[in-house]
Amino acid sequence: WTGLDRAAPTRVWMSHGDKVASPPPGFTVTGSTQTLQVAAMADEARKIYAVQFHPEVHHSVDGERMLENFLFKVAGCTPDWTMASFVERAVAEAAEKVGDRHVVCALSGGIDSTVAAALLQRAIGDRLHCIFVDNGLLRLNEAEEVTTFLREHFHLNLTVVDARERFLSLLKGVEDPEKKRKIIGHAFIDIFQEEAEKLPHVDFLAQGTLYPDVIESVSHKGPSAVIKSHHNVGGLPETMKLALIEPLRELFKDEVRKVAAELGMPDSIVWRHPFPGPGLAIRVLGEVREERLDILRRADRIVQEELRAAGWYRKVWQGFAVLLPLRTVGVMGDGRTYENVIALRVVDSVDAMTADWSRLPPELLARISGRIISEVKGVNRVVYDISSKPPSTIEWE
Template sequence: MPLHTGTVRPHWTHTDHEDDMPSKVIIIDYGSQVTQLIARRVREAGVYSEIHSCVTTAEQVAAMKPQAVILSGGPASVGEADAPALDPGFLELGVPVLGICYGMQLLAQNLGGKLAQSLTREYGPADLNLTAPCALWEGITSPSRVWMSHGDKVMVPPSGFAVTASTSTLEVAAMADESRKIYAVQFHPEVHHSVDGERMLHNFLFKVVGIKPDWTMSSFVERVVKEMAEQVGDKHVVCALSGGIDSTVVAVLLHRAIGRRLHCIFVDNGLLRLGEGDEVVSYLREHFDLNLNFVQAQERFLSKLKGVEDPEKKRKIIGHTFIEIFDEEAKKLSEVDFLAQGTLYPDVIESVSHKGPSAVIKSHHNVGGLPDTMKLKLIEPLRELFKDEVRKVAAELGMPDSIVWRHPFPGPGLAIRVLGEVTEERLAILRQADKIVQQELRESGWYRKVWQGFAVLLPLKTVGVMGDGRTYEHVIALRVVDSVDAMTADWARLPAELIERMSGRIINEVKGVNRVVYDVSSKPPSTIEWE
């Protein structure tokens, strides 16, 4: 599908509000699976951070005016011919630099140190012995438990660097050139397995860099509302509401910026949870006086899904049908020039490989453009936020907990939780079962403790006994997971009595179900959703 190229620049790179810009740390991504964690830890410290591919040049980074640069880990070996390289200009920006794992090895290689390839990859916990004074170690007691994941190692640090820590298997576990404010660690302080990792990062940010912790959601709201008002001017914006927190926050932010020149379209595709459409629409109309078009399209979606069992076909049908309906409704608004989307920062990161555009592994439909037929410019106010930050913005905007903490819900809705063909009868069974799951999670206090919890209707029936009679009815699977950002997840260890209560209620209250099972699979290798 051809893409429209009118994407708005990320708002924190605007140059027309430089006096209002927060402090900034640039993270250079060399392909580590936990690079996002570095950004999250920095932001949790109250400092704004951005991740950029390792093909980004020092000149480009200089234009971003960062207060510090962090070099991430990565899977490559610095000795490989095609290994990601370090732009020497990063060390000439006049700002402190922290190298993590592969980042440390790059610093050693570029500054004249000596490296060697380990006979075996070191992966797991290690006791870090602090062997020399270092700003990173302030307030930390030796030894400190850290997390290792590397194949290469630094044998001799570059001239001017002192070895500041070691382990039983690694003589140079950390090094520093205090005069140039260049620091490097072989372990990963960003992961929670590194007990003092958060303190080390804070020491870098506040003791070494002297940065100001001015990244707050209140300041974000103030700045983004101001920028969107200027960007849109006297034009109009259309926004697709899904009922989820991302699109709802986008709508409320835009309403603050441009008022009733925002036009929201909520399409009920017949695949929502019980009462969800009416709940979201009523709340938005009551509290924000939005221009809201509530489109009832249940029959249109379900008719197209009739007889379809393949999950990918279901997704495509739902996606294409939504675009058709949204396009039809948007065309009725002749004065609209912008489309608002709830694109989040992980979507942006995953759509740009650390090796550059040619090696993109995963693309996202809402990153980078629109179908040419729509001819609208994108506005993406949440483009640089993580999911937990979106929740903080929602709380800042005064939204109720029922919306702020609503569990994520897939775009295709219940269609991918009704395994097999989607029918009115099967949707009704799933909605009733899922309502019980939501009620029990909330009443037990577990709703806020887990990332996501829901019911799945399986495409099979089993024999059962109710009263004195034989039954042959449906099976419901319960899926409850713990996660931070859905990139990985583990099944939630709910109390047995809670699972028992859910199961008993579903079997007794939902007609057509005689068996409930609990999913104890993690991601990976499984996914959170079943389809």
């Protein structure tokens, strides 16, 4: 059913943590690895096929071809799905679900939440109320830049909530990354519910949740592990009063970019690097304090500037700085220093399910490192993360 020569090997992406001990009656093994006997199996008589691996991710070399063969040759589907048809369906489904009620949308200025807001605005118009929360965990000047851009380019009902002190107070003394994520998720929901109470008939919270967020945050069946709690998914409190509406929940990031292009959004939105919902809280490893956030903001701004100047911003999936919870000895001028370490994380990916570290030119890495050490007070060492996903995640926390 794969349409491939079964004698020829192909590379796929999977976890060996789970396994099928033996095929059920009627099934034969159609794919295996050196360490996994049942990587794929089929019951040709009943037309039932199963795979252990992820054919949908970029690093499964023939995965897209397998899916196409199954859908078109076995299931008899017609390949008439387009981004235009997705937009039409998403707008219609949102309009039907919301009815005559109102929606608050958690808007960050990133592509996911912006596309979600644009779809919902088409569906319900002025009954969409967008809320941008300045949680104090954003990048340098990001709150001002994002809100100005959104107001100038999109005709949205936009409310800006200054919650910087609130979030930093809640995070005081917290070092565990899962606790950080859940604290931030709960605080966001509390703010959205508070804002919703000021509006008429608000019953829904809209979010830009994507499929990888769902996969990595929720264990749907059996003992499969949760990789991390995404604040849109695993970090939501049980007491939340608003129902969720997530028009992008079944899409990957590259598909969201195609939707954005279909909606006519500018390249600055379409190609903006992903930014995590918990913000810099999970890039400041350990306790989140304002002085550490300030160091990271200034280092990260240099990373963004240099990637753009060198023409690499559009070439990579994501690039950012991480502030490590340690200090090292250095020499600056005639004196000894004992300062912080910045890690650079730059990766290539298509869907964020898998990623590889970007082979940046040595002169670009040298320029980024030199600028951070000379311009950011409190940093005397820069390291480059050369880990791939898996086994490492893209974010450090």
